Amino acid sequence: MSCARYRDLISRFLDDALAPRERQQLLAHLEQCADCAATLARYRQAGVLVGRLPEGEPAPRVRQAVLANISRPAVVRRRVPAAVATGVMATALAVGVAASALAPGHPAAVPPGTAATPGVKADSEGDNQVLIDFLRRSLGPAEAAALPGYLPRGARVERLSLGRPAQAGGPYEVDLDLRLEDGNRLVVRQRASEAKAAGPTPAARTVLVGGREWRYLPRNPGSAREAASNVLAGEVNGRRYELESTLPLADLVRIAESIR
Amino acid sequence: MGEDAAALPADVVARARRGEAAAFAAIYDRYSRPLHAYAYRLLGSAAAADDVVQDTFLQAWLSLGQLRDDERLEAWLYRIASNRCFSVLRRKRLLSLFSLDRLRGAEARHERNDQEGVAERDLVARALRRLSPGLAACLILRHADGFSCEEIGEVLGISTQAVWTRLSRARAAFAEAYRREAQGLRQ
Secondary structure, three states: OOOOHHHHHHHHHOOOOOOHHHHHHHHHHHHHHHHHHHHHHHHHHHHHHHHHOOOOOOOOOHHHHHHHHHOOOOOOOOOHHHHHHHHHHHHHHOOOOOOOOOOOOOOOOOOOOEOOOOOOOOOOOOOOOOOOOHHHHOOOOOHHHOOOOOOOOOOEEEEEEEEEOOOOOOOOOEEEEEEEEOEEEEEEEEOOOOOOOOOOOOEEEEEEEEOEEEEOOOOOOOOOOOOOOEEEEEEOOOOOOOEEOOOHHHHHHHHHHHOO | OOOOHOOOOHHHHHHHHOHHHHHHHHHHHHHHHHHHHHHHHHHHHHHHHHHHHHHHHHHHHHHHHHHHOOHHHHHHHHHHHHHHHHHHHHHHHHHOOOOHHHHHHHOOHHHHHHHHHHHHHHHHHHHOOOOOOOHHHHHHHHHHHOOOHHHHHHOOOOOOOHHHHHHHHHHHHHHHHHHHHHHHHHH
8 A cells, every 4th residue: 555545544543533454554554654654743733733723702792793683573474475475575585585574564673763783794705695684683674675685795784773754654764874895885875755855966967777867966075965975866666765875876876776 | 512512401492493582692602602713713813703703693593493403503503604714715815815925925024023832823824724714624623623523524514534535635735834834934
């Protein structure tokens, strides 16, 4: 048997995974072969070195963040009749909400106010499932459906607040403040349609989003409010949206298009 | 597995699955530290390990219904954490592909001024990062977390025989990477 073959046996020897005959064969070889004996010593050393690597413990904020998110009342899951579900399914898929979680008229999962959202972050691979699931739990399905389906990669929730509905049973107003992985910021505001629209601004121009006109106000260092942000505002299904971000227009249009 | 799992009540997973936050908090308190240690060793960054732990438990909370055997909780959590770590490493490797070798020389020079133990740990960490994530995870689970080959197979979703093969390749690759790193340090 070659030394290369013995190397595999040496590793399995350390895992106590050799048959008695293989073990005897290896031990006999090790007595005669200095190279393989040295390999055994290096493999043993590898285990010792890796075993000595330091360990820490999670920062306290991690426990707070996890428990803050799981302590919210869970969304009641019940099957939606097919006829009722048809309309909301497209919305649900757009925001990554399971169709079974949608129940018409379901109350928001949290009362109006600012939700505690320490450090909740979207999935780093960009599917944002963690963030979307978190938002679903925080907002309840009706409000989550009002948010865009596309959220930029690595988005981290800085602040999430819900405004009281303008009328009983009406939609909550949602403010979502995201810090993005690349340092950009994105604020999504959703208001009922009767909310006062932003007045005409000379610098604003019209942009087509999904065939509908939205107003785009580019960042303007001369203006106090929009000093660092582009603003894209428009309406979807009777709700008014305002996306305020350091992201460029093309990204804002993509986000706006994902709102259903 | 790594530590005494009997510390948790037998029905803790069932209670967490029913939405009992206190039960899930008990699971967090039992496993967050070893999972953090695992992610830290694999990623080499405490902040990244924090993110992995947070993502792992949020994912676990959302997916508890998919855990078929409650006694497999630990392996299941490690599997979620492993996948998170592998994602982070894939992304990180893409970003640092070109900068690693350039930085290595500067880091190695800097190390000479450090304490010997710290320098050796960094040497080990750098050697580990030269391995593929799957091989590095095998070595860490075996030697730092004290998992058996069967348990590692359960975490990584591979057979015990495949774990033996991976460990053999991992030990050979680590020994070579460690030798090179140590050589770079001496130069």
